[in-house]
Amino acid sequence: MPEFRFEPVQMPPAATRLRAEVRGFLDEEKAKGTFAPTVGAMVAADPSFSARLGARGYLGMTWPKQYGGHERSALERYVVVEELLAAGAPVMAHWIADRQSGPQILKHGAERVKKMILPEIASGRCFFAIGMSEPDTGSDLASVKTRAVPVEGGFRVTGRKVWTSYAHMAHYVIALVRTGGRPEDRHVGLTQLIVDMKSPGIEVRPIINVYGAHEFNEVAFDDVFVPEDMSVGGIGNGWAMVTSELAFERSGPDRFMSTYPLLVEAFREIGESPNASEAAELGRLVAHLATLRRMSTSIAGMLNEGKSPVTEAALVKDLGTTFEQSIPEITRRLLPLEPRGGGNGQAYDGLQQLAQMQAPCYSIRGGTREILRGMIARGLGLR
Ligand SMILES: Cc1cc2nc3c(=O)[nH]c(=O)nc-3n(C[C@H](O)[C@H](O)[C@H](O)COP(=O)(O)OP(=O)(O)OC[C@H]3O[C@@H](n4cnc5c(N)ncnc54)[C@H](O)[C@@H]3O)c2cc1C
Known part of the structure; x- marks a missing residue:
């Protein structure tokens, strides 16, 4: 029977030093009253707080310097994330971009897109949303119906995403769309496209949650143009991309x-x-x-x-x-x-x-x- 492996990891000294530095920063922020600790991990958002994290080098930490990163280890990044969550800090604005969209683009994005987007994420000024779920597609992600039709220079996207957290604050959404085949074809013909939220044809409709907060949305795409190099991992590889992305997410x-x-x-x-x-x-x-x-x-x-x-x-x-x-x-x-x-x-x-x-x-x-x-x-x- 296959086994789980959880090899122990020793925090390097650099991570321990960094922890003290991050705590100092968070104490200063709390003393200034910039945030009150909250629960939920990924619910409170403050773009100016995210920009301050970016300025201190706490975002895009593991990425190459040529893309605005800081070439630090995953464990140093882990320490920063852990301290932010322990403090109940307002991290949601940049969270998805730093945790999963940025790493996916770094690994699978086109060079033009990496140069355009990654430094912006690392500066704490560019935010992402995840466009996977649809009104009839949640757990069964392979049944997505949002369709991208090839046109000259790219795609035209039409469909509807739902529960899209912080789409109202995001500069881009990575949408899982069908570029080939029918919904019955399941994993075949799916693609992840990076869609600029300023594109004509996008409508973001708020969904207010049980405690009265605007955290998630419905996002409608009506014939939205997406340039062809804005895919993550190439056309038709959406299922493999989503699966590996979820390891970062989970x-x-x-x-x-x-x-x-x-x-x-x-x-x-x-x-x-x-x-x-x-x-x-x-x-x-x-x-x-x-x-x-x-x-x-x-x-x-x-x-x-x-x-x-x-x-x-x-x-x-x-x-x-x-x-x-x-x-x-x-x-x-x-x-x-x-x-x-x-x-x-x-x-x-x-x-x-x-x-x-x-x-x-x-x-x-x-x-x-x-x-x-x-x-x-x-x-x-x-x-
Ligand atoms: C706070 C919050 C934020 C979210 N943010 C985002 C976001 O930013 N982007 C995004 O794309 N989505 C987001 N989602 C949506 C989330 O990913 C889906 O709600 C989730 O995947 C479940 O899908 P569903 O709601 O359609 O439920 P369904 O898939 O309809 O499931 C309903 C119930 O049936 C069970 N079930 C379904 N299939 C099976 C099966 N094969 N075997 C056993 N049990 C099954 C489920 O476990 C569940 O209990 C968010 C959801 C929440 C609550």
């Missing part, structure tokens, strides 16, 4: 740290003398966190070596989202919503309320629990 600390700021506030509220059940519950959460972190850094090491650990990434996301969903559940049992004094009760209350409403989505976004478990079973040779 294994990072954003898949288990969404409610970490709430855990920190719960510790503050409970104080230094927890009773036996508080100590046991919080201790278990910390042990799970340490294990997930070890698995996720191991995947960062594999990605650094150019591997595509798709099954391992699915496992981290499944375990990770279960963990981040359990934090509001467990802390709610330990702490009544009315703060007990001593800590910063207001912060705890706010984060707890938001986490309660948000948590169900953690195991849907980026691939549902059932789909991930199917992939893990397949990876283990069980189906």
